Amino acid sequence: MAKTLTYKIIEKHLADGLLEKGKPVGIKIDQTLTQDATGTTAFLLFESMGIGRVRAKTAVSYIDHNMSQFGPENHNDHLYLQSIAAKSGVYFSRPGNGICHQVHLERFGRPGATLLGSDSHTPTGGGIGMLAIGAGGLDVAVAMGGGAFYLTCPKVIGVKLVGKLKPWVASKDIILKLLSILTTKGNVGSVIEYFGAGVETLAVPQRATVTNMGAELGVTTSIFPSDKQTKKFLTAQGRGKNFTAMAADKNCGLASAKPGEACGYDRVIEIDLSNLEPLAACSPSPDNIKTIKSLAGTKVSQVIIGSCTNSSLADLMMVAKVLKGRTIHPAVEFAVAPGSRQVLNMLADNGALADITGAGARILENACGPCIGQGFSPADGTVSVRTFNRNFAGRTGTKNDNVFLASPEVAVIAALKGEIVEPSRSGIKYPKIKLPMKFLIDDNMIQKPLPPKKAKAVKILRGPTIVVPEAATKLPDNLVGRVLLKCGDKITTDHIMPAGQFLKYRSNVPEYSKYVFNCFNTPDNPTFAQRALELKKKGTAGIIVAAESYGQGSSREHAALCPMYLGVRMIIAKSIERIHKANLINFAVLPVEFENPRDYERVRPYDELEVENLNDAIKSAEVLTVIDITNGFKFRCCLSLSARDRAILRAGGLLNYTKVAK
Ligand code: MIC
Numbered sequence: 001m002a003k004t005l006t007y008k009i010i011e012k013h014l015a016d017g018l019l020e021k022g023k024p025v026g027i028k029i030d031q032t033l034t035q036d037a038t039g040t041t042a043f044l045l046f047e048s049m050g051i052g053r054v055r056a057k058t059a060v061s062y063i064d065h066n067m068s069q070f071g072p073e074n075h076n077d078h079l080y081l082q083s084i085a086a087k088s089g090v091y092f093s094r095p096g097n098g099i100c101h102q103v104h105l106e107r108f109g110r111p112g113a114t115l116l117g118s119d120s121h122t123p124t125g126g127g128i129g130m131l132a133i134g135a136g137g138l139d140v141a142v143a144m145g146g147g148a149f150y151l152t153c154p155k156v157i158g159v160k161l162v163g164k165l166k167p168w169v170a171s172k173d174i175i176l177k178l179l180s181i182l183t184t185k186g187n188v189g190s191v192i193e194y195f196g197a198g199v200e201t202l203a204v205p206q207r208a209t210v211t212n213m214g215a216e217l218g219v220t221t222s223i224f225p226s227d228k229q230t231k232k233f234l235t236a237q238g239r240g241k242n243f244t245a246m247a248a249d250k251n252c253g254l255a256s257a258k259p260g261e262a263c264g265y266d267r268v269i270e271i272d273l274s275n276l277e278p279l280a281a282c283s284p285s286p287d288n289i290k291t292i293k294s295l296a297g298t299k300v301s302q303v304i305i306g307s308c309t310n311s312s313l314a315d316l317m318m319v320a321k322v323l324k325g326r327t328i329h330p331a332v333e334f335a336v337a338p339g340s341r342q343v344l345n346m347l348a349d350n351g352a353l354a355d356i357t358g359a360g361a362r363i364l365e366n367a368c369g370p371c372i373g374q375g376f377s378p379a380d381g382t383v384s385v386r387t388f389n390r391n392f393a394g395r396t397g398t399k400n401d402n403v404f405l406a407s408p409e410v411a412v413i414a415a416l417k418g419e420i421v422e423p424s425r426s427g428i429k430y431p432k433i434k435l436p437m438k439f440l441i442d443d444n445m446i447q448k449p450l451p452p453k454k455a456k457a458v459k460i461l462r463g464p465t466i467v468v469p470e471a472a473t474k475l476p477d478n479l480v481g482r483v484l485l486k487c488g489d490k491i492t493t494d495h496i497m498p499a500g501q502f503l504k505y506r507s508n509v510p511e512y513s514k515y516v517f518n519c520f521n522t523p524d525n526p527t528f529a530q531r532a533l534e535l536k537k538k539g540t541a542g543i544i545v546a547a548e549s550y551g552q553g554s555s556r557e558h559a560a561l562c563p564m565y566l567g568v569r570m571i572i573a574k575s576i577e578r579i580h581k582a583n584l585i586n587f588a589v590l591p592v593e594f595e596n597p598r599d600y601e602r603v604r605p606y607d608e609l610e611v612e613n614l615n616d617a618i619k620s621a622e623v624l625t626v627i628d629i630t631n632g633f634k635f636r637c638c639l640s641l642s643a644r645d646r647a648i649l650r651a652g653g654l655l656n657y658t659k660v661a662k
């Protein structure tokens with residue numbers, strides 16, 4: 001029986017359940033990754049589990065998101081994370097070492113291993129052949145403690161790559177093409193697996209761009225086989241011994257493999273790399289894809305090259321070669337943020353950095369920076385071209401922003417020309433880049449876990465801005481609540497829980513909660529938080545009604561945790577995205593889906609809703625009835641929950657469930 005690479009890895013790590021498509025399975029996690037914006041909550045929750053030392057083989061805590069340090073909050077978080085890492089046996093990648101996904105790929109990733117990260121772009125590791133999944137911090141805390149991670153045994157979509165990319169066409173264009181086909185909706189419960197002769201033409205950093213932005217499809221993860229290219233990359237990172245060849249069985253991609261079987265791909269999409277052309281995702285969604293040709297002539301006033309999607313040495317060497325001896329267009333502000341210290345140091349060593357700054361680029365910290373709205377917000381009414389993965393409205397910090405997500409190739413040409421230009425028509429020769437046989441390896445900014453005896457003596461530094469999050473509570477048997485907000489399709493976690501200037505409150509739920517659904521607040525009305533707290537005081541639950549793909553985007557569990565703190569107990573949507581749904585369950589907020597999507601139209605903001613015998617329904621029912629008291633009608637909602645989800649909800653969240661299960 002032909003087996004996909006995904007199923008091979010899941011099978012090897014199976015801890016609970018059977019390998020049956022659509023059924024929940026628990027898998028053992030080899031490596032965990034946390035970053036500072038989700039990590040403080042993850043570690044606070046880890047502490048409250050009372051496990052002490054991590055049990056995952058490799059756990060790494062990164063500082064890369066909250067780097068702007070206006071006020072003491074960020075530094076307080078860093079100190080807490082450094083001390084708790086030392087105490088609990090975790091590697092600590094210090095501020096300045098780089099973006100978690102880039103550094104993890106360089107220094108820790110291993111083909112065939114499982115990685116769980118409290119960041120939605122954890123699937124970057126799929127570029128090196130690992131099964132790398134994004135999750136909420138609480139799930140990662142459980143995995144750090146040695147607990148299994150539960151997922152739905154996925155459908156596997158095989159993406160067959162044939163041909164070879166033309167000059168000026170980048171691997172970013174592969175994922176943009178796929179986003180134009182699959183969009184950001186409707187892919188929950190799938191894994192994307194790349195195969196075909198085109199795969200070997202792509203080096204690991206190119207593959208990592210593709211798997212990274214695969215997160216925008218809403219899939220569980222994306223994965224490439226581990227082959228000669230993987231070996232080359234690992235060897236150049238001085239980690240040749242971590243290489244294992246891994247691939248799906250040969251006939252997985254054949255039409256004869258029956259769809260729906262636990263072997264073979266459920267669907268095959270073929271992309272001919274030779275036919276691809278440069279693309280961009282236009283505001284406000286990563287799946288709003290247009291060709292660069294069709295956008296040519298659009299004036300650009302800001303260009304940023306960086307983020308965990310496109311900040312590798314290969315990307316920036318190409319950028320440097322194009323910029324050498326040239327000057328950025330006078331109408332453009334241009335910034336480059338290398339992905340890691342390794343990349344930055346190598347650019348500095350080989351002189352490429354001088355070519356970049358010589359052309360007028362501003363070098364930003366090798367961190368997330370503008371990608372998470374930490375500075376570099378564009379001017380009103382202007383176009384910003386970025387090599388990032390997300391362009392949700394307002395994520396830059398500017399309302400009504402206009403962001404085009406594109407390859408570094410397109411971005412650097414736009415920076416030089418002041419407008420979008422099809423790079424092959426720019427009159428500039430496409431530079432040839434060869435990756436070095438050996439990267440510059442210096443792990444002096446990665447603190448190794450302390451041995452248990454030494455770790456015992458470490459004092460945990462908990463600054464006053466770090467507040468232990470309130471525990472979730474059990475859902476009532478009779479839920480009476482009001483619709484606090486009715487929103488439309490594709491509500492992202494950035495809508496629910498904005499980052500940018502509010503990111504520094506990540507370790508303080510009461511403070512951060514004030515900004516829940518900030519984008520929908522208007523100056524003359526009470527904010528979402530004020531309305532919610534008012535209801536909470538009266539003992540009435542808050543309910544959110546939404547349309548398709550609620551909770552797209554990041555893994556930030558604050559998008560569940562903060563609404564929970566404000567008294568939100570139920571989300572009724574047409575569909576809910578995977579990571580967010582898991583986060584809601586973990587914090588005992590009930591996610592349900594309209595049985596008949598037309599009922600979405602009937603429910604109105606501020607309606608009073610009631611669900612009777614809620615805990616019985618959670619225990620075993622597939623549907624429950626909601627009574628709209630205000631308008632006097634009933635409608636049905638589906639509970640697509642595993643037995644474990646039901647148990648977690650009934651226990652009052654994952655933390656309580658874990659305590660009971662211990
Ligand atoms: C993002 O890209 O949106 C983030 C910031 O990296 C998030 C994590 C977070 O909100 O801290 C993600 O992708 O999960």
Ligand code: SF4
Pocket residue numbers: 065099119121307308309367368371372389
């Ligand atoms: Fe950081 Fe942006 Fe990557 Fe998120 S997407 S991890 S904010 S660089």
